[in-house]
Every structure is written in structure tokens, then in C-alpha cells.
Amino acid sequence: MKQETIAAYAVHCLTASGIVPAALAMMEIASPYCDPRIVFLWLLLATLIDAIDGPLARRFHVKRYASSLDGRTVDDLLDYLTFAFIPLLLIWRMDWMPAGLGWTVVFAMSASLFGFAHTDAKDEANGFFRGFPSYWNAYALYAGIMSAMVSPWLTAVTLWGLSVLTVSPVWMIYPNLTPKPWKMSVMVGAVLWAIAMLVMLWQFPQPPAAWVAVSLVYPAYYVALSWHLRQAC
Incomplete structure (x- = not known):
């Protein structure tokens, strides 16, 4: 061979x-x-x-x-399991949704199924995902924090909103295929974001509020850059 x-x-x-x-x-x-x-x-x-x-x-x-x-x-099968199904099941298992509404995570599971199966799920030529790219593994960490520090209703509302965005015609950057002028900021930012989440995990589910706010800078940058680059296509 x-x-x-x-x-x-x-x-x-x-x-x-x-x-x-x-x-x-x-x-x-x-x-x-x-x-x-x-x-x-x-x-x-x-x-x-x-x-x-x-x-x-x-x-x-x-x-x-x-x-x-x-x-x-x-890759798609494993992505669905580890980015969508398992973290969403964790949200249900840990009762991070309002009482009696944990089962509604199946809406997000279903939305991700349709998202993965969509014929235009990835625009690799330009480096984009279609819809919210099922980053439920990251969201689940924030869900636990929101439920403990604010309210399970905040978890529910954001989960339902992201479920809608998952099947909506919005476009988000595919990190590994980000155009060169921006790729370094996206990749380095992702690493720093992962470190920030690990720090929050150390004091989970009630890390310092200031640290949670800082950790949200990268997602905000990611969304803003996705919109900017899509407009330029």
C-alpha cells in the first residue's frame, strides 16, 4: 500500500x-x-x-x-452528535430549562438536523456556514451559567431563538476557510475563547460576571465579521 x-x-x-x-x-x-x-x-x-x-x-x-x-x-455524523445532540441533551438532563420545558431542546435538535442536511449547509467556496452553525457545545456552557446566575427562562429564550437561526438564511464564517486577512484573528480568537471558557468551567456554574462578559467579546466579533464578509461577497 x-x-x-x-x-x-x-x-x-x-x-x-x-x-x-x-x-x-x-x-x-x-x-x-x-x-x-x-x-x-x-x-x-x-x-x-x-x-x-x-x-x-x-x-x-x-x-x-x-x-x-x-x-x-x-465528520457530519460526529459533528451532529458532539456539537448538537449531546450538549442539548445535557441541557435537558441538568434541568437548565424552565420546569416542564426541558423537552423543547428537541426543537434545537431538529433544527440542527435540517441544518446539517441542507444542500447549501456549507458555502466552502466563500468560507461560510448557512444558519447558526450548531455551536450548541459552547452554548450549553453558557446555558448552565445563565440558568444559575440569571434565569432558566433566559436559557430557553436564547435556545429557541438560536433554533430559528439554525434554519434561517444567515451566513456565518467557516473558521478554517476564513479569508487570509482575517483568518489569524478568527483562529487566535477561537483559542482565546476556548481558554476563557475553560476558566469559567473552573468556577462553573457561577464564574465572575465580568469574566463571562469578556468571554462574549469573541462571539460578538465572530458574528460582526461574518456579516461584514458576507456583505462583501
Whole structure:
């Protein structure tokens, strides 16, 4: 077997390895005394795998040398599990929604299903996702904080609003495909945001309010830049 083929299939195996943290996150959710911080750490590991497998797939030309497997399908299945289904299930499991309304997370789950299945879900030529790109894993962390520090109703209203945006014709930056003049700020910002969330996780679910506010700077920048770049297309 050629070296190029071995490398390409190794990338497929890396993508598929995301099922391990996904399974461990589900095991924690199903445990009698679920610790959401552990779930978030497993989801973070799954996100790191997702962040590096795309560039590696392009680097090692998996579509050419490992064409018997559709890496996009594997990636989409794992993305739905770790970016949408599992974190939304965690919100329900931890009672971060108003009493009797936890089940409405299925609206977000359904919206993400349609979002992933939409024929225009990704505009890779210009580097955009269609709709809110199902970053429910990050949202779930804020959901726990909002429910503890403000009200479960704030969690509910924002979740329902993002569910609508998931199936709406709005466009958000695909981080790995951001145009070069902006890519560094998006990628570095994402790393700093992840660090900020880890700091909040240390004092979860009631970190300092000032730190929560600072952590929201990057999402605000991401949304504003997405709008700006889409207008320029």
C-alpha cells in the first residue's frame, strides 16, 4: 500500500476517533450524578479532533487516496452528535430549562438536523456556514451559567431563538476557510475563547460576571465579521 494511501486512511481514523469522547460524554450524562464539567471536557476533546481533521484531510488528499470512505459523512455524523445532540441533551438532563420545558431542546435538535442536511449547509467556496452553525457545545456552557446566575427562562429564550437561526438564511464564517486577512484573528480568537471558557468551567456554574462578559467579546466579533464578509461577497 502506498504511503499516501496509508496517510489518507489514517486521517479517516482520526476523524472517526471523535466517537470516543462522544461516547464518554454520553456515559457521564447517563450517570446518576452527572458532572457537566466532565461532559464539557470530553466535548472539548471532540472539538479539537474536529478542528484538525479537516486541514489534515486537505493536506493528505483523502478524497484522492482514500476515496472508498466518505470522510464528510463521518465528520457530519460526529459533528451532529458532539456539537448538537449531546450538549442539548445535557441541557435537558441538568434541568437548565424552565420546569416542564426541558423537552423543547428537541426543537434545537431538529433544527440542527435540517441544518446539517441542507444542500447549501456549507458555502466552502466563500468560507461560510448557512444558519447558526450548531455551536450548541459552547452554548450549553453558557446555558448552565445563565440558568444559575440569571434565569432558566433566559436559557430557553436564547435556545429557541438560536433554533430559528439554525434554519434561517444567515451566513456565518467557516473558521478554517476564513479569508487570509482575517483568518489569524478568527483562529487566535477561537483559542482565546476556548481558554476563557475553560476558566469559567473552573468556577462553573457561577464564574465572575465580568469574566463571562469578556468571554462574549469573541462571539460578538465572530458574528460582526461574518456579516461584514458576507456583505462583501
